[in-house]
Amino acid sequence: MNFPKKLSVISTALSLAIPNCAWSYIEDETVEVGTVVNDEIVKGVQFVYGTTNNIRLVKDDTSMALSGGYQVVENGGIVNNTIVDCDYCSIRLYDGATSNHTVISGLGYNANMEILVTATTAVANDTVVNGGYFRAFAGVINRTILNAGGFAVRAEESYGSTPTANDSTVNGGIMYVESNGASANNTTLNGGMLAVAYGGTDNNTTVNGGVYLLGDDYEPGAYSNNLIVNSGGHAYIVSGVLTDSTVGGTMKIMEQATLQGRLSVTDSGAVTVYGGANTSDASVDLSGSLILGDSGGSYAFNALTMSGGSVVYAAPTDGYSSLTLASLSGSGSFYMNTAIADRLTDSLTVAGQANGDFSVYVADTGVSPSSAYSLTLIQTGGGDAQFSLGNDGGRVDLGTYQYQMTTDNGGNWFLTPATDEPVPPAPPEPTPAPAPTIITPSTSxxxxxxxxxxxxxxxxxxxxxxxxxxxxxxxxENGMWGASLADRRNVSDRAGADYTMDTASLTIGxxxxxxxxxxxxxxxxxxxxxxxxxxxxxxxxxxxxxxxxxxxxxxxxxxxxxxxxxxxxxxxxxxxxxxxxxxxxxxxxxxxxxxxxxxxxxxxxxxxxxxxxxxxxxxxxxxxxxxxxxxxxxxxxxxxxxxxxxxxxxxxxxxxxxxxxxxxxxxxxxxxxxxxxxxxxxxxxxxxxxxxxxxxxxxxxxxxxxxxxxxxxxxxxxxxxxxxxxxxxxxxxxxxxxx
Incomplete structure (x- = not known):
């Protein structure tokens, strides 16, 4: 029989991979209960009630219609090692059907090149998707490998059940988990995208690379439990509920999202939270970076335990931000902004106990206040916490003069003008503070x-x-002349000019x-x-x-x-x-x-x-x-x-x-x-x-x-x-x- 050129190449490759196979080329066929069919190339419809091994579904080149091999697996039917090899080929699994080691080839991305699992008791094991589309509307899907194309785990009421995908690996393409009841367990994302939305749930997902997406802007119901984002991975929590997560890569928690349980941010991790996100019930273990992504926002967490990590407030393009914690412990750094000229600042409030040692870095500014005032940055409800200004020399540039951090020994911490004399505990604002005497580097x-x-x-x-x-x-006599000069000047005065100047000049006359x-x-x-x-x-x-x-x-x-x-x-x-x-x-x-x-x-x-x-x-x-x-x-x-x-x-x-x-x-x-x-x-x-x-x-x-x-x-x-x-x-x- 004369095969198309492409099919001849595929058949040759398969014969090398599976020796001693005598391939049969058929159009339509029914595999009855108890019957085993091996090594066939199917361009029509194959109904499977028994067992098939090594079936290849190909395009029907003799038909004017866009059609190809179609495997329908009924109750009790088992298909092993089927290769879906054309854009209009597909497999459909019904109740009691099983597929093992199916491969969807990478000939093109088309909705008709697919496997459909549409029944409650159907099972698909060890499917490899190199292109095309794998849809699971019901049943159990185990150990799928997605290299390209799409893999959709989507609940449909008409099928009377919800699909579950276990131990999937995504190296490329897009995996969807969506609609109420659809779930994915123990998924590993190495590349491509995993999108969980419209009521879908994923559990124990590990993101090593690619992009993880929870929820969307239109239907917020989506759920994730015990998400792990390693270095090189990226997660976007657009909406829905994330419970328990460990982040060593990057994560962005958007305005409609809810964070629960414990968020652990490792040394290499960076989590950005945007204003409006519901995070007040979440506790954070912080070794990496926690970024408050919107200026002018109000943020809240339960307990924050720091192990050298950093909390970074966004630049104040739209105002200044406040962070409220139920408790604070450990050691770490806070990066804040102020507008002391307007008596505005980012702030930290700890409702309960604050214990540990923390550095506060305040962004410099060249704008001065109209007069010297103290400005409250931090308020705590008690504990032994010590906050110190981490800026160079323990001072921050606020306009013409420098400021330093002081405390009232009652759990409150302030910015006050830096002076050459010891500064007493800061009074509550807006009582005028001592006149500053130390100019900033910009002033100098x-x-x-x-x-x-x-x-x-x-x-x-x-x-x-x-x-x-x-x-x-x-x-x-008349003269023409030229001279060059190089010199150095060291200059200082009481006002604050302090510099070294090297000058090189050329003069002709x-x-x-x-x-x-x-x-x-x-x-x-x-x-x-x-x-x-x-x-x-x-x-x-x-x-x-x-x-x-x-x-x-x-x-x-x-x-x-x-x-x-x-x-x-x-x-x-x-x-x-x-x-x-x-x-x-x-x-x-x-x-x-x-x-x-x-x-x-x-x-x-x-x-x-x-x-x-x-x-x-x-x-x-x-x-x-x-x-x-x-x-x-x-x-x-x-x-x-x-x-x-x-x-x-x-x-x-x-x-x-x-x-x-x-x-x-x-x-x-x-x-x-x-x-x-x-x-x-x-x-x-x-x-x-x-x-x-x-x-x-x-x-x-x-x-x-x-x-x-x-x-x-x-x-x-x-x-x-x-x-x-x-x-x-x-x-x-x-x-x-x-x-």
Missing amino acids: AVLSMATVDPLIFQSEMDTVRNRLNGVHSANR ADHPFAVQNATLTGGLFFNYAHSDVDFNRDGDGDVDTYGAGAYASYLHHSGFYLNGIAQFNRFKHDVSPRMSSGERAYGDYDTNGYGMNLEAGKYFYFGDAFIAPYTALTGFIADGKSYRLSNGMKADVSTQRSLLSEAGARAGYRFSVGSVQLKPYVSAAAASELVDNNDVRVNDDGFTNDLSGVRGIYQAGVGARLSRSLSAHASGAYADGKNVEAPWAVNIGFSYSF
Whole structure:
């Protein structure tokens, strides 16, 4: 007989798997009681009252209708090793019928490629579903393996019974357990989906992978008992009742769900509960994470026993959440949010005993309260529980200042302003608390960044001043020059500015000499760029890009007297990124314009090839004020920043030649005094005054080299130290070309 090509391939494969089989190809057949039929390929209808072995149901290619092999198993009939091998093939089991080791092949997913168990006393054992559909409306189904396709355990009143599936394994596809009375016991889910809904029940399900779904949004009646979700598994409790569960993977308990019994969340587990879920009768053993998924919700559990686990409150997009427990014990962490400016907070209430040690992490914010108040986070009904603020240093950033946790020794725990002095037990809110004195890292970053513009300007000005000192000994010719500067500044003041700044700059310029009576006048233009990295000592960082241009003039009299003048404009682009006490970063940026001048007067005294030049100088600078906001909500209002630096010192050097190269090593020492002590900054509604005033010692050594008639170079190093500003090193390297 000539089989279709596909069927020939299948028959060949089967003959290899089951040797010594002589296959018969039939259309319709009745297998009577007591009769055993083996090794047939059926494309019509086979009624089974006796026993069949190794039957393959295939499509009827000779018919115009969409039809295929159909096995009807009646009372007492037994079918073993049937293979359902086409889209329009099926098996139906009636009362007293049994199927063993049936395989639904994976040729396609179609509702007609199926096994139907439709009778109370029917039994299907060890079915493998590789595609198609297995429906059980009644009877008992044991040890089904679902690799693809569908497996529906669905109660139907018309069949007068309810189906039960035992020891099923789901590797792929979808298994449904639905309608009142349908149940599944000891199911293992490795992949695909198990959906229990419409009154269905599952018991002792283990989820190793894939997705478990209990209930739906339309008919909430569904039940699950002793559900185990291992690492890699996911469970969604949409509605219905879940009683007793162990979670090492992920579980989401939605608004219409009910949780009963005991929920155990292992180290790797994460359970998210949404507002509206009925969980008040459930007790929780927590080693992993319990997430309160909706902000502004009210949550309740019976007993919470923690073994290093975490309770995480949702970010307050829609308000703040409350958690109520009948009792609390063990050790673990709570992650909460507050809006102390509005006197709002997430909260924890323990109606009964609270025993153990717990850390509370409060999310930082840049928004400040209008005045210092205590805010209640935790209330307990008794016990020896100790709560401590887990944030870095035991403090949380709430606006301009930091807060800490205190207790009234009566079971209540509060956030109160952090001070340098010991804090007494917190009074009940809203009694004003002690004024805070410890600023947050974000506040320190704002204060720090407000001071950088004058210091960057002074670094750039030093480069141009070095050029002017160089033209005093150069040929009276046109010149082009360039110089790079790298320096470090360590800054701190009483207001809270505290940082280290590394600056690298590049300056290029050109000048022209003019002969005047008994003197030389040199005028020039320059352009510069600088990049500064700011490392805040309270953690976090920032950077500043500076673009500048200016003009200069130098008057040198034949007597040795000189007068230098420089004017410069700068554009500063600031990026601010403080790291808050919680470890999260805030971000902000702003731009300012700066204007400044330097005047220096001195006199050269020559002693042969040596010289000494005492001098005085005055450097003034002003930068625009600017208001900006950090991403954590903090408002910064930086007023006009000013600097007036007076300086007096002396330079000494010596000129000599080495071959054709003329060298001029030199040293200098000076005392500089910052005269401005009142640069104001407001952070939120709190005012601060940056004060970098005081005397600094400045020490420099360098060498100039005339390499040829037209080409010169110089290099220098410097150190400065003072009351609020230290420059542990500065290096300047440059060249000039005259023509």
